[in-house]
Amino acid sequence: MENQRMVENHLAHTIGQTENEARYDKATKKLPANKLVLAHIMKGCVEEYRSCPVHEIAEKYIEGEPEIGTVGVHADDTNRVHHSTADSTISGSNSEDATLTEGTIYYDVRFNAIAPKSDAEPEELIRLIINVEAQNKFKPGYPLTKRAIYYCSRMISAQHGSVFTKSEYGKIKKVYSIWVCTNPPEEFQNSVTQYSIKAEPIVGNAAEKVENYDLMSVVMVCLGKPGTENYTGILKFLEVLLSSSRAAEEKKKILTEDFGVPMTTTLEREVLEMCNLSQGVKEEGIEIGIRKGIKQGVEEGKFLALAELVKDGTLSVEVAAAKAKMTVDEFKKAMKGTF
Incomplete structure (x- = not known):
């Protein structure tokens, strides 16, 4: 349910940014x-x-x-x-x-x-x-x-x-x-x-x-x-x-x-409108960038924790790969690049 809400929020913000x-x-x-x-x-x-x-x-x-x-x-x-x-x-x-x-x-x-x-x-x-x-x-x-x-x-x-x-x-x-x-x-x-x-x-x-x-x-x-x-x-x-x-x-x-x-009244209004919309697009982009960064950071942190458990023998590589939603080969390859 939480993942679904995250996807829905991301979609809503993406639609909002596209509209802006x-x-x-x-x-x-x-x-x-x-x-x-x-x-x-x-x-x-x-x-x-x-x-x-x-x-x-x-x-x-x-x-x-x-x-x-x-x-x-x-x-x-x-x-x-x-x-x-x-x-x-x-x-x-x-x-x-x-x-x-x-x-x-x-x-x-x-x-x-x-x-x-x-x-x-x-x-x-x-x-x-x-x-x-x-x-x-x-x-x-x-x-x-x-x-x-x-x-x-x-x-x-x-x-x-x-x-x-x-x-x-x-x-x-x-x-x-x-x-x-x-x-x-x-x-x-x-x-x-x-x-x-x-x-x-x-x-x-x-x-x-x-x-x-x-x-x-x-x-x-x-x-x-x-x-x-x-x-x-x-x-x-x-x-x-x-x-x-x-x-x-x-x-x-x-x-x-x-x-x-x-x-003129028209030109001043259009300049102001463009500047306001430009600021809105920037703020939307920054917000989406922050959310992506947080999500990526969480995923990287989860992988590192699983990799540590595999390294010290607490968890098998097969179980860790399944939890990370990766194949065993992908998990092993990623571990080599990490340690």
Whole structure:
């Protein structure tokens, strides 16, 4: 009965921790939906906005004219979802992309944007579709760059029926998939890498217009630790924003003073929620670790006591092995490693 209670308690805590981790992950993914946060990401990661002030990107280019919304939520049956921009947040930013055979994919943040134009560019507005993903696991069992390229392909193919029909391929919008990796391996830390389509002449020097093939870009933003090389700009901004160890007040101070991000009611609430959930996940992890350590210590103590009884001849090795729930060979092998 006692063992059953221990198993039930462990299961309950595990379920609780899993739920906390899921809520923390969700909170992490909500923060990039703030328009000023998106503006910083766009300025640091999207070539079209590098020379624009952050406030201008937020006010003028995110979900701007001619229309506000995202392109269809289904690859097989495209439809359009419109979002409100109350309190500078992209509402409903978890756009869903699904097919009958491939299951469901949820985009963390996906939105339309207008690219700035120079005087030399044509009057027609340049429109982009941008996807931002917050990713905790850098190696989830497959290369993230391949998944990001798949997301780009989805965002292009989903434009059929909403952005263009039949053979109107000239209307296809360029897409960006930006992945913010919070726990990359050391060799990837504090790096921003773009993967895109480039022209490479093989024979001759034919020159196609860049806008006719430069239609998708993946940007991998791999965060690092404070005080390390390249810890500045967008890398510092996102590390502070998404940090699981910084207190809410510290985050708000740095974001406001170093990056000019005012604490709106929504952003302040989301920062606080993420910090609270982060602390809860840590405490759950520590508690589970302590319980595991106690249990392991008890088991090791039981084995050592049985081994001592076998060593001094009080108990046969067969009986001791049975009490330790081990085979005789396993018990003997463990004894050799102990004495």
